[in-house]
Amino acid sequence: MSGSFRCSISLSPLHSNEFPRIPVTKPHIHVPVPKPMTVALSKVVSPLRVAAPGVMIEAVGLEVDRVTEAELKENGFRSTRKTKIVCTIGPRTCEFEEIEALAVGGMNVARVNMCHGTREWHRDVIRRVRQLNEEKGFAVAVMMDTEGSEIHMDDLNDVESTKANDGQIWTFTVRAVDQPSRPERTITVNYDGFAEDVKVGDELLVDGGMVTFVVIEKIGPDVICRCTDPGLLLPRANLTFWRNGSLVRERNAMLPTISSKDWLDIDFGIEEGVDFIAVSFVKSAEVIKTLKSYIIDRSPGSQIGIIAKIESIDSLKNLEEIIQVSDGTMVARGDLGAQIPLEQVPSVQHEVIQLCRQLNKPVIVASQLLESMIEYPIPTRAEVADVSEAVGQQADALMLSSESAMGQYPEKALAVLRSVSLRIEKCRREEKHWDVTDLHIVSSSKLDEISEEICNTTSRMANKLKADAIFVYTKTGQTASLLSRNRPDCPIFAFAPSTSIQRCLNLKWGLIPFRLDFSDDMESNLNRTFSLLKARAMIKSGDLIIVVSDVMQSIQAIKVP
Numbered sequence: 001m002s003g004s005f006r007c008s009i010s011l012s013p014l015h016s017n018e019f020p021r022i023p024v025t026k027p028h029i030h031v032p033v034p035k036p037m038t039v040a041l042s043k044v045v046s047p048l049r050v051a052a053p054g055v056m057i058e059a060v061g062l063e064v065d066r067v068t069e070a071e072l073k074e075n076g077f078r079s080t081r082k083t084k085i086v087c088t089i090g091p092r093t094c095e096f097e098e099i100e101a102l103a104v105g106g107m108n109v110a111r112v113n114m115c116h117g118t119r120e121w122h123r124d125v126i127r128r129v130r131q132l133n134e135e136k137g138f139a140v141a142v143m144m145d146t147e148g149s150e151i152h153m154d155d156l157n158d159v160e161s162t163k164a165n166d167g168q169i170w171t172f173t174v175r176a177v178d179q180p181s182r183p184e185r186t187i188t189v190n191y192d193g194f195a196e197d198v199k200v201g202d203e204l205l206v207d208g209g210m211v212t213f214v215v216i217e218k219i220g221p222d223v224i225c226r227c228t229d230p231g232l233l234l235p236r237a238n239l240t241f242w243r244n245g246s247l248v249r250e251r252n253a254m255l256p257t258i259s260s261k262d263w264l265d266i267d268f269g270i271e272e273g274v275d276f277i278a279v280s281f282v283k284s285a286e287v288i289k290t291l292k293s294y295i296i297d298r299s300p301g302s303q304i305g306i307i308a309k310i311e312s313i314d315s316l317k318n319l320e321e322i323i324q325v326s327d328g329t330m331v332a333r334g335d336l337g338a339q340i341p342l343e344q345v346p347s348v349q350h351e352v353i354q355l356c357r358q359l360n361k362p363v364i365v366a367s368q369l370l371e372s373m374i375e376y377p378i379p380t381r382a383e384v385a386d387v388s389e390a391v392g393q394q395a396d397a398l399m400l401s402s403e404s405a406m407g408q409y410p411e412k413a414l415a416v417l418r419s420v421s422l423r424i425e426k427c428r429r430e431e432k433h434w435d436v437t438d439l440h441i442v443s444s445s446k447l448d449e450i451s452e453e454i455c456n457t458t459s460r461m462a463n464k465l466k467a468d469a470i471f472v473y474t475k476t477g478q479t480a481s482l483l484s485r486n487r488p489d490c491p492i493f494a495f496a497p498s499t500s501i502q503r504c505l506n507l508k509w510g511l512i513p514f515r516l517d518f519s520d521d522m523e524s525n526l527n528r529t530f531s532l533l534k535a536r537a538m539i540k541s542g543d544l545i546i547v548v549s550d551v552m553q554s555i556q557a558i559k560v561p
């Protein structure tokens with residue numbers, strides 16, 4: 001391989017005379033370039049229009065989430081939210097207007113959970129999100145979450161819940177029970193090996209301990225239990241069993257991470273063009289690799305990001321490998337807390353967030369962030385502290401589950417995530433936590449390493465110069481992601497050539513993704529972007545912008561003309 005690579009770091013004012021053109025350095029580094037970069041110039045949407053008296057600009061191809069645009073105008077650059085928000089869509093939020101209300105409230109990603117509902121139901125939701133994006137200018141990404149094949153109860157004939165009282169005897173069975181004539185206090189279990197794996201004396205925990213039973217007898221496929229901690233049994237509740245204080249992993253540990261039903265759901269997700277697939281109960285990196293090659297086979301060129309959910313005890317010994325091969329990770333604290341002692345969940349959260357940051361992968365903190373808001377219009381003080389902790393740890397995103405899927409106050413819960421994020425992000429900026437130097441190099445090639453160093457320098461420079469924004473022109477999203485990893489003080493405007501990359505970038509901390517066609521000519525890209533953004537009042541003359549791109553390896557500091 002041969003070729004040359006130009007690395008110029010220049011401070012160029014681009015039509016501004018306030019900042020003299022001082023080349024900081026202009027080294028010419030020669031390293032092999034695998035292939036020349038080319039830009040696909042895609043369709044021009046509409047012709048020229050007049051932006052201001054006498055100024056003709058191209059009113060084409062600049063698409064940004066309209067909520068972010070409004071937030072930016074209202075709050076200014078610094079106070080635009082950096083932490084992203086994922087909302088689970090459920091019966092309470094599945095209508096078009098309800099999804100729209102969440103989008104207006106700042107939802108960046110809509111999640112559908114294949115544990116519940118039918119494929120038709122999910123299809124309608126996904127299409128409504130797409131319609132909302134197209135008609136109303138949002139850029140909400142869609143995440144499909146697999147059911148996975150850990151042990152769970154049946155759907156209780158679709159009753160909302162059923163009460164188990166102290167001392168009552170219940171039967172958990174793997175028999176096929178005829179639902180309408182199901183005997184009282186009988187629960188069917190999805191996993192055939194269940195009755196063989198449990199032993200008399202084991203503790204059976206429903207949803208990590210919301211209800212507890214002790215196994216008193218086994219009769220063939222029936223496991224007879226006595227309730228020791230009473231409570232409500234919910235449809236499809238998860239079951240774990242414990243022996244001498246440890247989680248029992250017998251044959252159940254061999255259950256496939258992706259069940260045959262999950263594969264059908266994945267086909268459905270590919271067909272519907274979801275942006276992310278979150279894989280439940282990941283145990284090792286292998287399953288992620290398998291799924292990735294499956295998706296490439298089924299849908300070559302697909303941009304679907306694979307999110308590994310950290311919620312199985314088995315994943316903890318393979319964390320680094322799992323994170324490395326995934327496109328992002330979710331700390332799924334709900335099921336995780338049923339598989340490891342609760343007091344260990346916060347340290348796993350901390351470890352996963354740190355690892356993701358090092359490995360340049362986005363991380364979502366999920367479950368019970370605002371659990372009390374399922375019923376009440378305000379959160380508990382402890383919940384606010386938990387949200388603050390996740391924002392302070394600089395997770396990329398926070399997730400609502402039941403709060404938005406079936407709670408009484410989905411929009412209020414979203415507003416709490418938004419306001420707490422803004423507040424804590426501001427505190428962190430004021431405390432000047434600046435730790436880019438702590439990050440290890442993640443790149444495996446010299447060329448990537450140069451990009452990475454450019455991004456690190458850009459972020460440091462933006463902070464020191466108190467820049468208003470970083471602009472990044474990125475074809476794959478990788479350069480934008482490396483900037484986000486540094487968690488700079490100012491927002492990062494990421495210009496990407498396709499709406500699918502734009503939506504995927506929506507999960508990453510501090511990125512404001514735009515869809516924009518751009519060329520190899522950076523000067524013309526910049527002039528065009530400035531005109532377009534000024535016409536929409538998203539930037540103004542005098543703003544200091546630091547510009548990088550993966551088109552040309554350079555850093556420029558520019559005052560908007």
Ligand SMILES: Nc1ncnc2c1ncn2[C@@H]1O[C@H](COP(=O)(O)OP(=O)(O)O)[C@@H](O)[C@H]1O
Nearest residue numbers: 088089090091113115116117334401402405406
């Ligand atoms: N598509 C759906 N259809 C019906 N109910 C749903 C749906 N999605 C979510 N829910 C409800 O919202 C609750 C919270 O959602 P989620 O956290 O995703 O699931 P889980 O509780 O299984 O972890 C679920 O327990 C379920 O009651």
Ligand SMILES: C=C(OP(=O)(O)O)C(=O)O
Nearest residue numbers: 311332333334335366367
């Ligand atoms: C997010 C989680 O997964 P699910 O809601 O699908 O159980 C969790 O367990 O925390």
Ligand SMILES: [K+]
Nearest residue numbers: 145146147280
């Ligand atoms: K799930």
Ligand SMILES: [Mg+2]
Nearest residue numbers: 311332334335
């Ligand atoms: Mg889970």
